[in-house]
Amino acid sequence: MNHLIIAGKTYSSRLLVGTGKYKDFNETRAAIEASGAEIITVAIRRTNIGQNADEPNLLDVLPPSQYTLLPNTAGCYTVEDAVRTLRLARELLDGHSLVKLEVLGDPKTLYPNMVETIKAAEILIKEDFQVMVYTSDDPIIAKQLEEMGCVAVMPLASLIGSGMGILNPWNLQIIIDNAKIPVLVDAGVGTASDATIAMELGCDGVLMNTAIAAARNPVLMASAMRKAVEAGREAYLAGRMAKKLYSASPSSPTDGVIASTQTAPKKP
Amino acid sequence: MIQLTINGQPQQFEAPINVTQLIDHLSLHGKRFAIECNGEIIPRSRFSEQILAHGDQLEVVVAVGGG
Numbered sequence: 001m002n003h004l005i006i007a008g009k010t011y012s013s014r015l016l017v018g019t020g021k022y023k024d025f026n027e028t029r030a031a032i033e034a035s036g037a038e039i040i041t042v043a044i045r046r047t048n049i050g051q052n053a054d055e056p057n058l059l060d061v062l063p064p065s066q067y068t069l070l071p072n073t074a075g076c077y078t079v080e081d082a083v084r085t086l087r088l089a090r091e092l093l094d095g096h097s098l099v100k101l102e103v104l105g106d107p108k109t110l111y112p113n114m115v116e117t118i119k120a121a122e123i124l125i126k127e128d129f130q131v132m133v134y135t136s137d138d139p140i141i142a143k144q145l146e147e148m149g150c151v152a153v154m155p156l157a158s159l160i161g162s163g164m165g166i167l168n169p170w171n172l173q174i175i176i177d178n179a180k181i182p183v184l185v186d187a188g189v190g191t192a193s194d195a196t197i198a199m200e201l202g203c204d205g206v207l208m209n210t211a212i213a214a215a216r217n218p219v220l221m222a223s224a225m226r227k228a229v230e231a232g233r234e235a236y237l238a239g240r241m242a243k244k245l246y247s248a249s250p251s252s253p254t255d256g257v258i259a260s261t262q263t264a265p266k267k268p
Numbered sequence: 269m270i271q272l273t274i275n276g277q278p279q280q281f282e283a284p285i286n287v288t289q290l291i292d293h294l295s296l297h298g299k300r301f302a303i304e305c306n307g308e309i310i311p312r313s314r315f316s317e318q319i320l321a322h323g324d325q326l327e328v329v330v331a332v333g334g335g
Contacts (some may be wrong), residue, residue, distance in 0.1 A: 018335025028333060043334025046327065047301055049294060058331050059300050074334050084307060088329050091309050092302035135315040160335075209335025 002119050002233065004205050006100060006182055007130040007151040009068070011038045014199070015229040016070070016184065018209025022218065024062040032062065034222035041070045041100055041207070044089050069093055070132065070133075072100040077113070079103065079120040086124060091097075100123070100154070100186075102134035110160040113140050125149045134186050137171040139178060146181050153179060154186035154207060157198060161210040163190030175206070176202045192228035199232025200240070252261055270322035286324075287315040294328065303328050 004011045017037040022028040034041060040062060048055070062069070073082040082261030086099045103112030103120050112134055118141075124131050130151045135142055137155040145153050155175055158164035165188060176183050180203035189195050189208045198206050202255065206229055215221035270281050274294070281293075287310055293299060303310050304327045310318050320326070 020317060020335045041335055042331040044329050045332045045334075046303075047294075047296070047299075047330045049275050049277060049328070057300060058333055069331070071331065072334055084304065085329075087309050088302040088304060088327070089331075090309065092300060092329065092331060207335075215334075268304040 002113070002237070004182065006039075006132070009098075011068070013038045013226075013229075014233055015203040015226055016041070016205055016207040017212060017225075018062070018207070019058060019062065020209050021213035025056055027218060028058075029061050031218045032067075032134050033220040034219045034226065035212065036226045037067075039068045039070050041072050041209070043074050044071055044085050044092065064093060064096070068098065069096065070098060070100045071096075071119075074100050075104070075114075076102070077104050079116050079123070082116075082120045083123050085130060085261065087127075090129070097128060098130045098132065098151070100132050100134065101150075112136055114138070114154070118144065121145060121148055121150055132184070137168055137175065139171060139174040142175045142183075143178050146179060150181065152182040152184055152204075154184045154221050156187040157185045157194065158188030160187040161214075162188055163186055163211060163214075165194040166201075169197065170199055172198070172201055172203070189225075192224040195225055195228040196232035196235070199229055202236055203232075207230070270320070272320055272322075272324050273324055274326045275328055284319050287318045287320065290320060290326070291315065296328070299330070301328055301330050 004014050013036045015035055015037050016039040017032055017035045018041045019028055073085045076082040082101060082103050089167040090097060097155055101120055103113050103116040105111050114136055121131050121133055125148060132152040132154055133145050133150045134154050135145060140179050142153045142155060155172060157166040184205040185203050186207040189206060189211045197204045212218050212222045212225060270280055270284055306325050
């Protein structure tokens with residue numbers, strides 16, 4: 001009940017985190033440990049030829065034996081670049097096929113290009129990749145991605161790295177209500193309450209990077225996010241009380257209040 | 269003399285080399301990386317048999333921090 005299942009694998013944490021923008025690998029490791037995340041995203045980039053041969057490698061700090069690595073296609077604007085990047089990632093990670101697909105449409109907003117994303121997803125699914133897909137918060141597109149065979153849909157809450165929070169909870173709600181695969185909010189979370197709201201809506205998980213890495217104290221924020229995701233999940237499972245607009249309801253007994261010279265006004 | 273383009277940079281070699289020799293040349297032994305030649309992945313099992321030819325475009329990638 002309280003576990004996240006993606007592509008048949010069970011995870012106890014519903015918080016997924018990125019590994020970018022940290023000061024150094026020590027901070028990366030400390031923040032990721034504090035977040036409790038089991039799935040962590042990595043980017044695939046050209047190695048520095050002939051420079052820093054002894055430079056430490058991210059995978060030495062975050063070994064694939066300990067974490068489920070989720071290679072992404074950040075920075076890819078075409079189907080070809082995204083597909084090539086993930087083929088390289090699969091080779092790099094010894095045949096690991098769980099990937100995060102994003103095909104961007106615009107460098108200013110980093111908004112996803114859904115036409116190209118769908119084309120790339122089609123190719124990757126045919127090649128037996130398990131595709132977690134970054135998407136706009138369009139419920140029809142999200143359903144289409146599910147029907148194609150993506151293993152999770154990851155709508156944006158707001159623009160990547162913007163920290164603007166959940167701009168359209170109504171669309172997220174429609175996507176969640178329609179989905180039979182996990183729905184994870186990816187991008188836009190700024191602080192702990194944003195993550196909680198996403199989870200209270202019924203999201204299966206939240207993926208974030210900048211909200212933690214760009215906090216004044218990333219390790220403390222990672223811990224806050226862990227609790228925020230857990231709190232939101234529990235509140236969702238508990239089922240919130242109904243809102244009673246303009247109508248208070250006392251929590252304490254109304255009888256037995258000590259004698260007063262004034263009487264409470266009668267209810268109309 | 270052959271020329272290979274490695275991560276966008278042209279490099280000259282005296283004679284054709286295989287991928288294992290290229291890895292040695294780039295001091296990548298023991299590191300986690302993946303390599304593609306002209307858009308096609310070269311699996312590790314083929315490193316010693318794949319000979320690189322003049323004009324080949326190579327991409328050598330690693331995992332880095334990202335979100």
